[in-house]
Amino acid sequence: MNLPILSVENLSHTYMLGTPLEQPALFGVNMHVGKGECVAIIGHTGSGKSTLIQHFNGLQFPQSGKVVVDGIDLSQPRIDCKMLRRKVGLVFQNPEDQIFEKLVGDDIAYGPFKMGLPLKEVRERVRWAMELVGLPFDEFRDRATFALSGGQKRKVALAGVLALQPDILVLDEPTAGLDPRSRKELLARIKRLNREENLTLIFVTHNMEEVAYLADRVYVLANGRDIYNGSPREVFGNREVLRAHQIGTPETVEILHRLHDKGHPVNPGAFEVEGAAEQILSLLKPQGGDAGVVRV
Template sequence: MPIIEIENLTHTYMKGTPMEHVALKGAGMFVEEGECIAIIGHTGSGKSTLIQHFNGLIRPESGRVIIDGEDLSKKRVDLKSLRRKVGLVFQNPEDQIFEKLIGDDISYGPFKLGLPLKEVRERVKWAMETVGLDFKEMKDRQTFALSGGQKRKVALAGILALKPKILVLDEPTAGLDPRSRNDLLDKIKFLNKEEKLTVVFVSHNMEEVAYLADRIYVMAGGKDVLTGTPKEIFTDKDKLERYQIGTPETVQALYRLTDLGFDVNTAAFTISEASEEILKVLSGNKGVQHG
């Protein structure tokens, strides 16, 4: 059984008012345990509304949301238990950081679970070091003085300290400088591949989608319109154009070379693979002759 299963999900904001807006119109998806899934699509396609169903922030209006075998359409859902399983990190870390000191903020959730002090400390230390925050140096530092990248790490550590089974991220690297972005992406990949944490993330950045995702869901008009691996999505030029899907810069460069008449493999979307294709063109080993 998939760890996340969504069937024909609908949601309407401000229903019955002049401001009524249908955000989801029969969306569906499934996520296997241990997968890393990217959800992409234009603003207003329903991505953020969809992921807020995963931990019960929004309850199903119609359709089914099943998380780790639990049907969230049932009235007596244990939301506390659910939110220990599903950790949701919002796009703006300020929405999740409310304590003055880093250590206090990250330990808040474990203390609420009623864990003994020793275990809370162990969890906080593990979570901080997992996201790249030195425990001794940073635990007593004030949260208001942190950079944007550090605040994202603190918000992520606060969720990880709860030891969730599923990590859900909304635009995890938005607004970060390249170094902070790459560092955070490496941490997410480590959590997924080494810690075996199931990861679902929303992103507009196709480079990070190509780097992290095992599979991609493309959303448009409140429903899923396309799904596949990064290679399947990014090499289907017709569907890229039909759904106006952005592509990693590597893919853009390779398609530009094919338009110029060079025989390159457009499925080579990782930086190392694309570099090899471009080097072959530059060396003249894989070009076409122009008359």
Template sequence: MTQPIVDVQKLSHVYMQGTPLSHVALNEVSLQVQAGECLAIIGHTGSGKSTLIQHFNGLIRPQSGKVIVNGMDVSQPKIDIRSLRRQVGLVFQNPEDQLFEKLVGDDVAYGPFKMGLPLEEVKNRVKWAMDLVGLNFQEMKDRPTYALSGGQKRKVALAGVLSLQPKVLVLDEPTAGLDPRSRLELLGRIRRLNREEGLTVIFVSHNMEEVSQLADRVYVMANGKAVCEGTPRQIFGNQELLREHHIGTPESVDILYRLRERGYDINPGAFLPEETACEILKLIQR
């Protein structure tokens, strides 16, 4: 197997270490992500997901263990942190946390401009990134960021990260607070970035529907540990695991488990909507 683009080795992190209020957020977490993969990290609130992903671009430095991103060891004091953050783009759950400029075009251009790129290259990157996320450059570049909807702000934040042309895109609850239409559109954009642009995507989510639709693999976090990993089919097909760690399920999986509990011979691993429909049709046709 090739060297992973993100390699986490026995990573531990304690908040307020050495005080009576110390809290173990991560406890010897190991995780690997291959280039071009789409990886989901799931688990209850407080399981350590957000702390983990903030190590990927150096927002938090390892206290114990290692985080190696595309050959760069994040624990090294002399690491080129700017280079790291150009390779790993992190989009926060709240888009307002990373909107810096008054106008949309200026905000998307902020990163490339700080990189010292020629103005023509900056403009090309801004147009490219805005197009990728579904923002019309001519219509939106002079729009005030404060006047945007929640979905538009999320797109601008994503475009600002993509304008750096990172190798890894990290998303914290990418569709939180979006209406169903905006959610589906953004999921489609993320899927295309991964499948067509070859961008490595890592995302944290409580929404099991989007996990089932996007992820190639899933890591389950609990109490600061990575307790298991597998494909969505392996994770959602393991009812004991779901119950033990209080993991929600996509609606399709929930339907299949309910049918099986009522005595029907059905495959709960058939979580994709079209597969679920086939399973139900088999029951009807018997």
């Protein structure tokens, strides 16, 4: 891994701390993300995923432990939150939480205008961000935001963050509400941004196909604790962890696990479609006896 652009050390957080309604959310979480990495955070509902990522751009500050973002220690007083939020762009799970202008173009331009950028550069950033997420500039810039579909609102929220050109992009369920075609298209655009622009990407998801497609590394959270991390191959190959914490797997992995349980010599960690296909095809090669017959 490269030198970390973001590190979390022994982070704990309790909502409504010091009141009778205290609700612990994180317990000693550790996490490190290298510059240019794509890291997925997975876990069941209530595991602390959203609370964790809210610490990355100062929506929450450490009560205990440390969060350091590109040299900025969020445990220290007098943090420059404007600078921090230019470095870390966070796209919420519900796009309505981030859209407040009447027109699409105005909403996406809001952040760059607040940065004091010239009008020409603001326009260029808005066009770039809209095209990146699949919203043609000339077609959507004057659309009313209230008239957009849920999927289109999600794209507008993402474009508004991308227009700030952050060093780290944090996504909470990035494709929720999108139809299959739009989901595939958006994931491809996000992957290209990570690979070609070296944008550090951190995303929370329940969709394991997205993890398999995008992630370099995966952190598994359960009950507010980081209980496992590794490459997608390592995580999907650890069936005990997945079962113990009710985490699903890509369909390719499930098929390979079923074959493995039946005694077939396959590697369940070969989660990518091409790798899984090679594993299955190897079982179909004639080897005598029941050659060519695979029972699952």
